[in-house]
Amino acid sequence: MITYWHNPRCSKSRQGLALLEEKGAEFTVRKYLEDAPDLAEITAAWEALGKPPVADMMRTGEKVFREEGLSKGDDNGKLLAAMAAHPILIERPLAIKEGRAVIGRPPEALLELL
Numbered sequence: 001m002i003t004y005w006h007n008p009r010c011s012k013s014r015q016g017l018a019l020l021e022e023k024g025a026e027f028t029v030r031k032y033l034e035d036a037p038d039l040a041e042i043t044a045a046w047e048a049l050g051k052p053p054v055a056d057m058m059r060t061g062e063k064v065f066r067e068e069g070l071s072k073g074d075d076n077g078k079l080l081a082a083m084a085a086h087p088i089l090i091e092r093p094l095a096i097k098e099g100r101a102v103i104g105r106p107p108e109a110l111l112e113l114l
Helices: 011-022 039-048 063-067 076-085 107-113
Strands: 002-006 027-031 094-097 100-103
Touching: 002 011, 011 107, 039 076, 039 094, 039 100, 094 107, 100 107
Parallel strands: 002 027
Antiparallel strands: 002 094, 094 100
16 A cells, blocks of 8 residues: 655646556555654655655755755754654655655656555
């Protein structure tokens, strides 16, 4: 079962959802802006992504990234905590299955979990 962190307002997130449906994947949708993941869940997602630079799983162009004085070079703990405090900073869509995760940019990257 795939857990799909989804933002319905995002075209890439909608495209990824449509792709999963088209492929007949079993998944649950988590609207992560309404049901925000906590720090432990975000950390687990980062680990499932293979521990890339934390900034790679962030929307660094968001206004709150600048307002919080964040930079891509900040330590992992600070960036992970920022995503927990401001889930809009989490790159989307993000899909997690059995300890593996991918960011659906492009949406075809989601096929790795099928």
